[in-house]
Amino acid sequence: MKRLILAINPGSTSTKFGLFEEDKLLFDVTLRHTSDDISEFSKITDQYSFRKELIERELRVRSVQRDGIKAVVGRGGLIKPIESGIYEVNEQMRRDLEAGLMGEHASNLGGLIADNLASSMPSARAFIVDPVVVDELEPVARIAGHPEFRRVSIFHALNQKAIARTYAGAAGKQYEKLNLIVAHMGGGISVGAHRRGRVVDVNNALNGDGPFSPERSGGLPAGQIVDLCFSGRFSKDELKAMITGKGGMVAYLGTNDFRDICRRAGEGEEMPLLILDAAAYQVSKEIGALATVLHGNVDAIILTGGMAYQEVFVNKIMEMTSFLAPVKVYPGEDELKALAFNGLLALDGLIQIKEYK
Secondary structure, rough: OOOOOEEEEEOEEEEEEEEEEEEEEEEEEEEEOOHHHHHHOOOOHHHHHHHHHHHHHHHHOOOOHHHHEEEEEEEOOOOOOOOOEEEEHHHHHHHHHHHHOOOOOHHHOOOOOOOHHOOOOOOOEEEEEOOOOOHHHHHHHHHOOOOOOOOOOOOOOHHHHHHHHHHHHOOOOHHHHOOOEEEOOOOEEEEEEEEEEEEEEEEEOOOOOOOOOOEEEEOOOOOHHHHHOOOOOOOOHHHHHHOOOOOOHHHHOOOOOHHHHHHHOOOHHHHHHHHHHHHHHHHHHHHHHHHHHHOOOOOEEEEEEHHHOOOHHHHHHHHHHOOOOOOOEEEEHHHHHHHHHHHHHHOOOOOEEHHHH
């Protein structure tokens, strides 16, 4: 009997999951969450039951035989910085995910939901793969400008790595021998410099660094942040929400639906058009900065994530960056496939299952 693998990828604006029979996708589902859907939850972990029950409902509707599922693989969250790989969910990981050890993000729910679902199945194991805290930064990239601060690696490691390998395979080359700049553009935006298989520099896509996105502010003027913190107008939680969750496009335009923003810009609405141009400008500027990290030796620039479906946005970035290297576009993400494939390799003993400590 062939083994079933359930892959789960909670994002800031969606919950995606897919059921695989060995390496064959049986079905996948994308459940989108508007800002209204999740506004009632004060913390990310408060969304746990809401999202888990949506997945449970879909499994029931599709009459999935739970005893055939041998692995439930979730997107990794904000745990301690760790090396790339697959990890079995354990008690220490559960505690760190629940506590939001390195911050709050929907990816924290991946391991928690995977563990809960696996515990209700006769022979399933729960894993995470390439969590957002995969850390391969060069020492020089960690310096922030003051000893009280440090740059940390929080980015879309799973998709960046998967898409980089997909491109390398299509080009007939090894990922570990290429220099790439990969921009994942979704609810958050991360732009990484991949030097021969290692992400040596990348913006913190969660906590106020790099380009703004549909619901994150990206980098903000530090002096103005200080003034706002001491203005008495906002609480600490409200200020944090300005950076992650209620920043970026949703703050300017009242929506985190990038498709709708592009539509409005295409119809000539002035503010959506300006914000769209600014977003493309900031992504392009980040790509240009990382070209210097790779000393101008860039084999390709890769644009991926949900925002890459919008040609008008992608074309703006290509116009500004194609002089650096060929630009390749992989809309969406290959994360469910990457999660399931790593789960299958782990079940077969072909890759090491690492222990989270």
